[in-house]
Amino acid sequence: MLQTNLKHVTSEEDFNQIIENNEQVMICCGRMGPMCLPVYDIMEGLEEKYENVAFYDMEFDAHFAHVIRNHPMSAGFMGLPFTYYFKNGKAVEASSSIQSKKQVKEMLDKHFS
């Protein structure tokens, strides 16, 4: 389990329910590493403003994280964290490596209402 204040994805079943039951979901899949921590912090800071988006983290080394690691949009990704944006159960955007608050907001504003 990652030591963040975000909600955690805890299993593959949990992951499926989260993206099915929430119209707009952002998941950051990483470790407690230097490129990942800033993204978790950014998400924590945006939770209040983007109340229609469900923000979650996922442990990259958990066995069920294959849903992100092996996702077609992860092809070519070689930098943590893998950050995904799901709308109506489908991935609409994904990024690899550290992102700035501006970049995260651009993605949220582009895909979510």
Next chain:
Amino acid sequence: MINSTITESFDVIVLGGGPAGLTAGIYLGRAKLKTLIINEGSIGGQMVLTHAIANYPGAKVDISGRDLSLDMKAQAKEFGCKLESNVEVTGIDLDGELKLIEIDDDEVFSAKTIIIATGGTPRPMGVNGETKFKGSGVSYCATCDGDFFTDKEIIVVGGGNSALEEAVSLTQFASKVTVIHQFDHFQATEHAIKVAQENDKISFIMESEIQEVLGDQILTGVELMNMKTEERSIVSTDGIFVFIGYIANTASLPKSLILNNRNEIKADEAMATNIEGVFVAGDVREKRYRQITTAVADGTIAALSAIAFLQN
């Protein structure tokens, strides 16, 4: 130009929440000055980039940068500092007696004194293809991304301690590591050079610079130029790790601040800049050594100078 009405006034505003800014906050808060720390990224600055800090005096052995950051933040808050994190600074006006800082195009804070502790950012190579492959072949963090390059051939760019130490650490994963450096000698310690040179997996290309990162969908190689002969060549690789130092975060600061030719802020021994009431601390300042301990020292001096300035 900042036009909005002032949301809240402070005695001191500290720009930056790394070790320099947080230390300044601790001293200012203890002196009962109303202090705001504004941080655009995560609290801790570059300190969070370190997995284990072994040389911070008095701290428990191998404390993580993250934990040390959280301890410093808690201490600053305990002394009454207000913190604004993960915000965007959208306006800075240092010209008047009252300095103004705008965040998120929305709130404006004022203070008689400002401490700039905005730190540094890993220096990019600044060549074509680098941004395109960031996160998919180009990395600035060996401990984060090293395992994606297991049994692959990689390039490490740089010739200082970080580059050579990370090149050695990456041999745990990569089948071959090529260090590319622009000069004919390294800037690292003799020990770091020896350890890298004795590693069978590491080879060196000296006096050469990457001109372009190559690849269509995936990174395939780099175009190199020999700095002496200007001869160009292609070197194939699966990934590139860049460790060529840091750039000072001064791009969004007012032009009235005097910088050196590396865009670092010039200051005197008291951390005072050329603008009255504006002090500087940490990696953004012109100085030779950049450590957590030197940032903490800068933060202390800047805070004490700001206190003295306000008392006068």
